[in-house]
Structure formats: C-alpha cells, structure tokens
Amino acid sequence: MILDLHAHSEASEDSRAPLETYLKWLQRKRDLLPIDGIVLTEHRQWDPHADYRELEDRYGIRILRGAEVETDYGHILIYGVNDDMTRRFDFANVRLAAQEVVSEVARLGGVAAPCHPGRPTIGLCEHYAAGKPPLDGVVAVEALNGGSRKGENERVQALIDAHGYGAFGGSDAHLVSLIGICATEFDDDVRSIDDLVAALKGGRYRPVDFREQVRAARGAA
Amino acid sequence: MSRIDRSIVGQEFDRTTFSPVTAEQIVAYATAAGETDPRWTVPRPDMVAPPTFTLSLRGKHFMPKNMPAELGRNGFDAGKDIELGAAIRPGDVLTAVATVHDVYEKTGRTGAMTFIVFRTTVTNQHDQLVAHIDQKMMFR
Numbered sequence: 001m002i003l004d005l006h007a008h009s010e011a012s013e014d015s016r017a018p019l020e021t022y023l024k025w026l027q028r029k030r031d032l033l034p035i036d037g038i039v040l041t042e043h044r045q046w047d048p049h050a051d052y053r054e055l056e057d058r059y060g061i062r063i064l065r066g067a068e069v070e071t072d073y074g075h076i077l078i079y080g081v082n083d084d085m086t087r088r089f090d091f092a093n094v095r096l097a098a099q100e101v102v103s104e105v106a107r108l109g110g111v112a113a114p115c116h117p118g119r120p121t122i123g124l125c126e127h128y129a130a131g132k133p134p135l136d137g138v139v140a141v142e143a144l145n146g147g148s149r150k151g152e153n154e155r156v157q158a159l160i161d162a163h164g165y166g167a168f169g170g171s172d173a174h175l176v177s178l179i180g181i182c183a184t185e186f187d188d189d190v191r192s193i194d195d196l197v198a199a200l201k202g203g204r205y206r207p208v209d210f211r212e213q214v215r216a217a218r219g220a221a
Numbered sequence: 222m223s224r225i226d227r228s229i230v231g232q233e234f235d236r237t238t239f240s241p242v243t244a245e246q247i248v249a250y251a252t253a254a255g256e257t258d259p260r261w262t263v264p265r266p267d268m269v270a271p272p273t274f275t276l277s278l279r280g281k282h283f284m285p286k287n288m289p290a291e292l293g294r295n296g297f298d299a300g301k302d303i304e305l306g307a308a309i310r311p312g313d314v315l316t317a318v319a320t321v322h323d324v325y326e327k328t329g330r331t332g333a334m335t336f337i338v339f340r341t342t343v344t345n346q347h348d349q350l351v352a353h354i355d356q357k358m359m360f361r
Contacts, residue, residue: 013325013327013336014327043327044325044327070327070328075328092325092326094326094327094328094333119330120330120331121328121329121330121331121332122328122329122330
C-alpha cells in the first residue's frame with residue numbers, strides 16, 4: 001500500500017489545505033496518484049481529540065496522524081504520538097534536543113524520523129556536515145520530500161548510504177494540489193498508526209515519486 | 222522553551238469606532254482596488270461593500286506599545302487571513318477591536334523566525350460580527 005507520510009492541513013499555520021479537500025483531490029486523481037492514505041503531520045502541535053474516522057469511511061482513504069517538530073538537528077516527524085510524548089516534550093518548542101526526541105519517542109513507543117534532510121538549516125545533512133555527532137537510534141529519514149528544491153533530495157542518498165537509514169517519502173503538502181506527489185510504498189498493510197510505527201522499524205518500504213507523471217498530466221491538460 | 226515573552230497574548234491594544242460608512246467611501250475603496258463593476262462604482266444607499274473593505278479601516282494603534290523587546294522594531298507583513306461575517310452597507314457603524322492573538326516561533330531554510338498575529342474583530346451597530354482579520358507580522 002502507498003501512504004503519503006508527510007502532509008499539512010489548515011491546522012498548520014502555513015497551510016491553506018482543508019483535510020476534506022485533500023481527500024476529494026486524491027479521489028479525483030486516483031489514476032494519477034494511487035495513494036491509499038495520508039499521515040497528517042501538523043507543525044509543532046498534537047491535537048489529542050482529532051478524529052477523522054468518518055472522513056476515512058466516506059472517502060475510503062486512510063488518515064493517520066503524526067507531528068512535525070523542530071530540533072537542534074532540524075525538523076523531525078514523529079509517528080505514534082501519545083500522551084506520554086506530549087507530556088515529555090513541548091511540541092511548540094523550536095529548540096528541542098534531537099537526540100532526546102529520537103531516543104525518548106522510541107522508548108515511548110513511536111518513531112522519530114528526520115524530514116527533508118537535505119534542506120538548508122532545518123535538514124539533518126547540514127548538521128552532520130557541521131560536525132555534530134550522528135544521532136543514535138534513527139531508523140529512517142525522509143529521502144524524498146515533495147517540497148524540496150533542486151538538489152535537496154539528492155543530498156540525502158549519501159546520508160542513507162553512510163548511516164544505513166531506511167528511506168521513505170512524503171509530499172510535505174501545504175496546498176491541495178501537492179498532496180501525494182511523493183509517498184511511501186509499504187510491502188505490508190498499514191491499518192493504524194501502530195502498524196505504521198512497526199512498518200517503519202521493519203524496513204519493508206521505499207519512497208515513490210509521482211511528480212513527473214503529475215507534471216506530464218498538467219502539461220497534457 | 223520559547224525565548225519570546227507570550228504575556229502579551231490576549232492583550233487588547235486598540236478599540237476604534239468609525240464614523241458611519243458612506244456609499245462614497247465604498248466607491249472610493251472599490252475604485253482604488255481597480256473595480257469597474259457599477260455595483261461598486263456607482264454610489265447607492267443599498268450597496269454592499271466589497272468583502273475586503275474592512276482592510277481600509279485604520280485604528281489608532283497598529284501594534285501594542287509593549288511589544289517584546291527581544292523582537293526588535295523591524296518586522297514585515299507575513300500575510301492576512303480574513304473571516305467574513307455580516308455585509309457592510311452605507312450607514313453601518315463599525316467598531317474594530319485589535320488584540321494580540323498569538324505569538325509563535327518557527328524555523329525554516331533561512332533560520333528562526335518569530336510571528337505575531339494581531340487579530341482585529343470588526344462588528345457593526347447590531348453587534349454582528351463583520352470580520353475577523355488576522356494580520357501576521359514576522360520578526361527575525
């Protein structure tokens with residue numbers, strides 16, 4: 001199955017995309033974007049009360065939730081957020097200690113995965129290049145990010161080769177028309193956030209890139 | 222922890238009641254915005270102002286006097302969100318109340334940024350909500 005592991009709805013202050021409009025878009029673009037589900041990773045926040053089961057049923061698209069937090073090694077996606085994690089960390093703090101996030105999220109049952117590692121200032125590559133010690137316990141990084149500029153995704157392969165990280169993809173969509181353009185193909189079914197955490201630790205997944213076919217379809221229209 | 226003092230969140234820093242809206246004001250706004258449709262360029266007592274007319278309202282203070290010192294004085298406009306309510310017609314008496322709605326930090330390709338959101342709530346003489354205007358300012 002294919003999931004977009006990194007998307008922002010209008011709950012993030014810099015996105016204008018309503019969740020339901022993402023779902024309508026994916027339903028209409030099914031031939032172009034074979035996305036089975038999305039993971040909402042809102043910036044610096046976690047809403048313990050959000051419940052999207054009714055939308056999941058109506059559109060037949062899986063909706064899971066994580067968070068994108070900001071650390072001294074750049075931005076990190078957290079999957080499997082629970083109350084223990086939100087008590088342990090202030091998600092709004094833009095100066096979280098990355099090693100603590102990675103280690104503690106793992107201890108508390110989730111996965112913390114650096115996103116857009118090739119991006120200046122807020123990507124892992126730059127921090128490693130500056131001589132900071134590599135983070136212990138990273139199981140995967142976002143090798144393919146739909147919001148990356150030219151050259152940013154290309155920097156990530158060397159990071160993966162050097163450290164043996166798993167590689168996944170996400171659109172990082174903030175606009176409706178960008179949802180699903182980069183995603184992750186899993187060999188196993190992912191029905192819940194617990195399944196996703198287990199799958200990310202298991203390694204049977206890979207990034208998938210739909211940008212070229214989306215561009216081609218736009219060009220043909 | 223945030224380095225920015227958030228104690229100003231919720232603080233009201235301006236409250237202004239404006240003179241009754243005139244048809245001429247609406248026409249002036251629409252014309253300045255490049256509108257050519259006679260619905261907005263010919264004054265009529267029953268005309269409705271364009272939705273963004275509220276942005277032409279100017280209160281007495283653009284921001285609080287006690288802005289956090291660590292921000293410095295030079296911010297720039299980081300965009301507006303407007304939630305529209307009741308229509309504006311000639312004769313309406315509008316009141317705008319400005320508060321500090323949020324202060325937050327984020328990091329991006331170019332480094333750390335602090336945003337302040339000023340919310341202006343505009344109501345009419347019937348206490349109906351006319352608009353919420355969220356004006357973001359970015360400081361670094």
